Amino acid sequence: MKHESDDVNEAVAGELRLMDPNVRASRSLARELLDPEFVEVGASGRRWTYEQMLAALPDMAGGFEEGPHYQPSDITGVVLAPGLVHLTYETMIDGRRARRSSLWRKRSDGTGWRMYYHQGTLVSPEAE
Template identity: 40%
Template sequence: MSEARASDAVNEAIAGELALLDPAVRASRSEAVRLLDPEFVEIGASGRRPSRAPSSPPAWRMFYHQGTPVPPDIE
């Protein structure tokens, strides 16, 4: 993969992760399913793991995520 294509992929992943911080996106099951990788598993505060139906593959895959909010002035 060329450096430009890799950079585009990283920027697309970052945009997708930032979208997942938007309460409107998180409230929309269809948007969350569209953005999250089918292998993504979220563990709630209760320790339960909600399930979801299989869907089409997302446009991007998460590279790394630790749940750290990004300040609004960072693009």
């Protein structure tokens, strides 16, 4: 029997994989983790679609072994409905802090958990 915490753990594992420089640098690996209907509202305010993200991800922050990497903290998750998990957490990269929120859904086609929606919000020093 599968427990809700198993679903949250699978979503967290996917989230952490998407922060891995090797995954970010590989469109084929990233494609395995992003839902075909993926949308992101980035910390910059830009809206990203699935195809736009796959095209840009290898050149974005955190995509290089020798560069800065995402440092996640305080990851928590909750099952909103069967096959739908909401994660919240914070990241630091290159001195920039952001609060993040992701929705992960389990695909009915057997391809597993995929990130369906992501939003990042920069935290200004004044917000402390």
